[in-house]
Amino acid sequence: MPEKYRNLHIKLTPQRLAILSYLNGNRTHPSAEDIYKAVQKQYPTMSFATVYNTLEALKEKGNIRELKLDSAKKRYDPDNTPHHHLICVKCNEIVDIHWAFELSLPDKTVQGFELIGNHIEFYGICRKCKK
Amino acid sequence: MPEKYRNLHIKLTPQRLAILSYLNGNRTHPSAEDIYKAVQKQYPTMSFATVYNTLEALKEKGNIRELKLDSAKKRYDPDNTPHHHLICVKCNEIVDIHWAFELSLPDKTVQGFELIGNHIEFYGICRKCKK
DNA sequence: TATTTGACAAGAATCATTCTCATGTGATAA
DNA sequence: TTATCACATGAGAATGATTCTTGTCAAATA
Structure with a gap:
């Protein structure tokens, strides 16, 4: 095991x-x-x-x-380390983005929410679909 | 109209x-x-x-x-101005986040993708679900 | 007016996901 | 060792969001 x-x-x-x-x-x-x-x-x-x-x-x-x-x-x-994703809008291929961003929000925008985490989706067209 | x-x-x-x-x-x-x-x-x-x-x-x-x-x-x-979202992980309520972030990526991380846009999901627990 | 185009509505079809239930198996208790 | 329990498995049914099909209709145009 x-x-x-x-x-x-x-x-x-x-x-x-x-x-x-x-x-x-x-x-x-x-x-x-x-x-x-x-x-x-x-x-x-x-x-x-x-x-x-x-x-x-x-x-x-x-x-x-x-x-x-x-x-x-x-x-x-299966990768449970913190990371974001980039997805191809044509074929839905997903690649990992291991790059950290500072994403703090001003209190007034969160409307009483208790913040837990975040996740960024980047959209694009992959190399294959560009051809 | x-x-x-x-x-x-x-x-x-x-x-x-x-x-x-x-x-x-x-x-x-x-x-x-x-x-x-x-x-x-x-x-x-x-x-x-x-x-x-x-x-x-x-x-x-x-x-x-x-x-x-x-x-x-x-x-x-229906709001087509650029913005992000905050979602309650318990009740799935969604609120808009009109706050801009600088999210540039180093070329090597995008693996040949042509970048189009991005969207941030913030996760949290809303005021109602905290009670 | 006749024709074309596209929207509508009812319901069928699709498909990912969840549920049901009968069966099996490994762990633990007697 | 044997009985019991908790839980995993697998076959297939059920669910439910979304898409598709098809016949009808209405507006726009020739």
Whole structure:
């Protein structure tokens, strides 16, 4: 069992390990379907229920982030260090932006909200789609 | 016909005017269903097709923005001036943040993307949900 | 007037996601 | 060891937002 999964405190079944192994180091920000298809090669009986249940558990533990950048489907990011995203408006490719910004807000603009965090979406056209 | 709709260049039917009138000045970032319910009071035969068609047309003309902040459904913002959003992680209330930020990126981080724009999501807990 | 164009509305279709439920399995208690 | 419990799995049904289809209608134009 990889060191990084030690503190997950969820039952690590073979299916869950396969999902974790697919996510580990993955920079493609896969959807549930991407994960399902990939893991199904190894576990032909894998069901979407298991994929979604596992993603939900990982999300709760803070191991992955759910992205709303793609309006057609949720996508997941296994990199839980703070970072932002750049998305191609044509093909929906997502790349990570590891660059810090100072984003403080004047009190009067937050209307009594207790601020928790932020996330920047950059929009653009990727190299492939420009051609 | 209100001045601001002059340059829309779409056919302004009664149904569309009702939708525009509901959106005009609306700061609640309504979903398609919110719009449907509101306009249905005036036009009982209103259908979702008309709501979605109209929203699509308005989006194309740059009159409204489609928001992806709420993963359960698309929400629409009739304010087309540049601004960011603050969303309550509990009730999904969205408020506008009219505050400008300098968000330039070093070339090496954009991986050949042609940058178009950006949008910041601030997360927090609203006054009501804090109680 | 005849024709064309595009909007409307009802409902069907699609599709991502969630739910249900029967079954299985590993851990723990007796 | 055996019984019980908690929870994961998987097949498929259900849900619900959005999109599509199709027939009808009305305004605009020739």
